[in-house]
Amino acid sequence: MSTLIALIIVGPLLASAIGLVCGSRQRLRDVVTVGALAGATAMAAWLLAEVERNGTVVLRVGGWDPELGVVLVADLFAALILVVALATILVVEVYAIGQRFTAWGANPQLAGPLLLVLTTGVSLAILTGDLFTLFVGFELILVSSYVLLTHQGRRGQIRAGMTYVVMNLFASTLFLFGVAYIYAATGTVNMAYLAERVPELDQGARLGIGLWFLVVFGTKAAIFPLFSWLPDSYPTAPTTITAVFAGLLTKIGVYVIIRFHTLTGMEDLGPVILVVAGVTMLVGVAGALAQGDVKRILSFHIVSQIGYMLMGLGLFSVAGVAGAVLFLVHQIPIKTVLFLVGGLIEEETGTSSLDKAGGLVATAPFVALLFALPALSLAGLPPFSGFVAKLALVDAGISEVATPIVVVSLVASIFTLLSMAKIWLGVFWGSPREDTKPAPTAAHVGGHRLMMSSTALAVAGTLVIAVLAGPLWRMSERAATDLLSPEVYVEQVLQ
Amino acid sequence: MSVALLFAVSGLTSVGIYLITARSLSRIVLGFSLLGHAAVLALLAAGGPAGDAPLADHASIESSANPLPQALSLTAIVISFGLTLFLLALARRQHVLTGDDLVEDDIEDQRIAHLEEVELGSEHDLSDKELDGEDADS
Numbered sequence: 001m002s003t004l005i006a007l008i009i010v011g012p013l014l015a016s017a018i019g020l021v022c023g024s025r026q027r028l029r030d031v032v033t034v035g036a037l038a039g040a041t042a043m044a045a046w047l048l049a050e051v052e053r054n055g056t057v058v059l060r061v062g063g064w065d066p067e068l069g070v071v072l073v074a075d076l077f078a079a080l081i082l083v084v085a086l087a088t089i090l091v092v093e094v095y096a097i098g099q100r101f102t103a104w105g106a107n108p109q110l111a112g113p114l115l116l117v118l119t120t121g122v123s124l125a126i127l128t129g130d131l132f133t134l135f136v137g138f139e140l141i142l143v144s145s146y147v148l149l150t151h152q153g154r155r156g157q158i159r160a161g162m163t164y165v166v167m168n169l170f171a172s173t174l175f176l177f178g179v180a181y182i183y184a185a186t187g188t189v190n191m192a193y194l195a196e197r198v199p200e201l202d203q204g205a206r207l208g209i210g211l212w213f214l215v216v217f218g219t220k221a222a223i224f225p226l227f228s229w230l231p232d233s234y235p236t237a238p239t240t241i242t243a244v245f246a247g248l249l250t251k252i253g254v255y256v257i258i259r260f261h262t263l264t265g266m267e268d269l270g271p272v273i274l275v276v277a278g279v280t281m282l283v284g285v286a287g288a289l290a291q292g293d294v295k296r297i298l299s300f301h302i303v304s305q306i307g308y309m310l311m312g313l314g315l316f317s318v319a320g321v322a323g324a325v326l327f328l329v330h331q332i333p334i335k336t337v338l339f340l341v342g343g344l345i346e347e348e349t350g351t352s353s354l355d356k357a358g359g360l361v362a363t364a365p366f367v368a369l370l371f372a373l374p375a376l377s378l379a380g381l382p383p384f385s386g387f388v389a390k391l392a393l394v395d396a397g398i399s400e401v402a403t404p405i406v407v408v409s410l411v412a413s414i415f416t417l418l419s420m421a422k423i424w425l426g427v428f429w430g431s432p433r434e435d436t437k438p439a440p441t442a443a444h445v446g447g448h449r450l451m452m453s454s455t456a457l458a459v460a461g462t463l464v465i466a467v468l469a470g471p472l473w474r475m476s477e478r479a480a481t482d483l484l485s486p487e488v489y490v491e492q493v494l495q
Numbered sequence: 496m497s498v499a500l501l502f503a504v505s506g507l508t509s510v511g512i513y514l515i516t517a518r519s520l521s522r523i524v525l526g527f528s529l530l531g532h533a534a535v536l537a538l539l540a541a542g543g544p545a546g547d548a549p550l551a552d553h554a555s556i557e558s559s560a561n562p563l564p565q566a567l568s569l570t571a572i573v574i575s576f577g578l579t580l581f582l583l584a585l586a587r588r589q590h591v592l593t594g595d596d597l598v599e600d601d602i603e604d605q606r607i608a609h610l611e612e613v614e615l616g617s618e619h620d621l622s623d624k625e626l627d628g629e630d631a632d633s
Contacts, residue, residue, distance in 0.1 A: 068563070143574075150585065162520060162585055162599075170530075176537075
């Protein structure tokens with residue numbers, strides 16, 4: 001079974017190399033890219049089924065002892081997030097193939113292979129069992145994201161790319177310093193050994209490590225006050241790239257925060273995390289209300305939603321962490337879908353600005369439907385997945401008597417709905433402006449159909465999450481129980 | 496732990512931080528190189544006392560240095576080398592586009608600065624090009 005883990009990581013990387021030497025044979029590259037992503041997704045689903053039935057799968061790379069070598073660990077939490085993440089990337093790649101016939105498409109010779117490198121980084125960051133491989137996984141994600149963000153070389157992209165790269169590079173350097181500190185304090189970078197040794201350190205060193213890594217991972221996850229690079233850089237990239245970034249990069253940051261801070265038993269940091277979570281929700285949603293562009297509104301919402309996941313972690317109870325896990329599962333596809341719809345809006349109206357677009361309900365009712373469903377889900381209205389996830393978090397908050405954060409989260413939800421209504425008013429109602437729409441060609445129409453159907457598929461996927469809320473919740477609860485008792489993880493990795 | 500290493504780490508870190516607060520990307524690149532070195536030295540210092548080269552048939556386990564941080568350092572050095580090149584490429588592209596390599600304000604800052612100008616009665620109109628430069632150029 002552990003071979004699956006290796007294949008999930010190596011497969012996309014190999015496909016990326018093949019994609020790069022394909023040159024101008026675009027069809028072949030598409031087949032390889034989609035094939036690799038579909039294969040990885042299928043294997044991840046198989047892995048999840050296996051983990052669900054028989055427990056954690058551990059791969060010791062090269063047969064080395066965990067003390068010396070690299071271990072890759074697929075527990076329930078990792079396998080669950082991995083499936084959702086890979087499936088999301090697959091949908092985006094199909095959308096990207098459709099979008100290349102339009103003015104907003106990314107350069108296909110680069111985008112496919114780089115997306116595969118990013119996929120490898122995502123899988124590695126999710127599955128890794130030691131801190132340094134996590135660093136390498138992050139770097140894989142970031143380096144490919146730097147290039148994806150700036151490869152068209154437009155002025156806005158370079159401007160935003162510079163801030164993005166400098167911020168993330170700084171966080172990576174801090175990560176490296178953190179690895180040095182933690183190695184000096186404990187003599188290991190393996191997470192299972194860290195789970196044993198960090199709680200034995202004295203209070204000061206332990207909290208120092210916890211806060212340091214909260215800052216490091218928090219910069220990647222865009223928590224308050226480390227988020228300012230995100231709403232500025234994400235909207236400048238081609239839609240498909242932004243969609244992947246929005247759905248995955250920050251969520252991997254959150255995933256790692258949850259993993260690291262539960263494993264090393266940082267319950268004392270709970271109140272700090274809760275305060276950060278509350279401010280992140282409010283500042284993100286306030287920023288979204290002030291914007292006049294679909295992509296920028298959605299980018300601020302990424303920040304706001306990060307707060308909810310941190311809220312679940314900050315409670316440090318099984319219900320809270322399970323809520324955070326479920327929220328993560330709901331958030332990865334929903335955020336991606338909303339950006340994909342943002343791309344469709346650009347496609348239909350020629351702009352993503354609220355002032356310039358209008359009347360899409362009349363001219364493209366299907367796009368309106370595709371926007372409305374995930375938007376209501378994001379705001380947390382029943383019967384969508386967002387409602388289920390938020391209900392779980394609020395419920396956990398109430399049972400922990402953390403009233404302030406519960407109130408803040410509900411207020412932020414109302415504002416989320418308000419800003420979704422703002423997009424609806426600006427883009428879908430009002431009078432249509434057909435003059436901005438470029439004239440379609442035959443290839444254009446085919447590509448457009450592909451974009452539509454992949455978005456529709458993804459929207460259907462988010463609805464499935466709502467339908468499967470019961471089993472998913474039970475799975476999240478099991479994952480959270482394991483996360484909050486690190487000795488389970490330690491035993492499984494070191495046995 | 497070696498005091499010399501400690502001083503080297505703190506010196507490199509302070510100069511590096513000073514440089515990355517600059518506006519020009521070429522200074523930031525230099526800053527990151529120094530910070531990268533500082534982080535690698537910190538990793539080495541974390542590995543315990545110095546010793547013989549950790550080769551299997553040349554040193555005993557007692558007398559050799561800790562090889563793990565060295566392996567980690569190598570990886571980190573390679574990554575920071577690649578990223579330095581990427582930053583330089585960005586600086587070059589910015590130079591081609593704007594004639595300098597300065598990191599510009601983000602859109603929100605530009606908007607707020609503009610609001611202030613409007614309040615002061617300055618007449619100049621903020622065109623789309625200034626605000627969302629993404630679409631207007633290339």
